[in-house]
Amino acid sequence: MEALKDNPQEQPLSISWKNRSVDFMKAYQDQNVQKMLDNCSKKGTISFLPLGEDGKGKIHETGKAIWTALIDSFPTIDNTINSVVTENGKVKCDVTIRGKQEKDFGGLPTRGKSFEEDHIFIFKIDSDGFIDDLTINWNHSNFVKQLS
């Protein structure tokens, strides 16, 4: 018997969306930025909400720069997908991200501390099945507090 993802013609759209989002999060867990980007459309946009205007841009530019810096500063960074659901035509991933800071990051000097913070990733998938927009939110003051 085959899983739904092996039968793309039979899949409800929401399922292929979920698979794309989970593949993205797994690539993040593997710290493979290129693989993360391979799941996104070339013109895809991103917003790291707590970072305001500095956190908005193209996935292949702003996203790539932030994730590369993050992985460099937190070499043990890891995540747990708590749940993945479709809502209002988008995929909502509730994720816990954790890691230990080894280098300065985004104005946060390293103190060798660790963080564990819940994040919400909202994925919008385009008609070709790639991530077209990604919004990420977390409690930034709590994140900073853990590392200070």
Place this chain on the structure above:
Amino acid sequence: MDYRKYRPAKLLEKFVECYFVWEVESDKPLRIESPPNGLCSLVFNFQDTYHVSNHKYEKRKVPNCFMTGQALSNYTLHINGKISVMGIAFKPAAIYNFYKLSMYELTDERICFSTVQSNPDSEVESWTNMAKSHPERIKILETYLLELIKKTGYGDPAIIDAANEIFYTKGKINVTELLDKVPMSRRNFERRFLEEVGVSPKTYAKIRRFGYTCSLMAGNRDINLMDVLYKGGYYDQSHFIKDFKYFSGRTPRKYAKTNVELANYVDRISLVERRLQEGI
């Protein structure tokens, strides 16, 4: 309104919580609420179509034969007319074990069984439709599962046991300690758990604990919330309130006063103890 549960064969106990039959006939619209209960299901409806609403859907038609994964919020069934439903309440890792279906695909969804299944096995749908009574249908389902268990077994035993342990302890378990007992890395365990159960171990424990706590409140308007908090395994009031708001959108006090769960309506919930093979 009649609701009956039937125990599965010993061989299936690790995967099947029970078979159930639910019959309703109502000449006026009826709303039945249900909290997430930590189980998955395969459901058949033989009479009028009904609808479901939850945080995602205002009112959505429920397929006549469908599978569900873990629910992440309370949902409400809207019934008008005659409903005759039967199904299998699966333990958390059972659907993956039988169908090798990534369970996060089913989280918070009701998916047509015909979409999930390849042709030969979907015959079970027509067999149950042809059967004349619910006991006959349950026998068909049990025979189907007993055949299925022989030729499947996709699940990782460590995941099946861990998920069942969370289920049996009603979510009152330290997930970090559970992780220590599992012979695999945390990352691998969590990935497999997401694949085979549909959510993370921590989230599954939360779902199960909430579902159990709701069952303590169902059908009871005059309850001691501190007593429920303690029996439900919550450490403090803030977690108790937070979980109720997350899953039901209401505070525990409001939930206790307004829940319209099945237990408020049924005349009889009976557990049929006799083994199916002994003839029911």
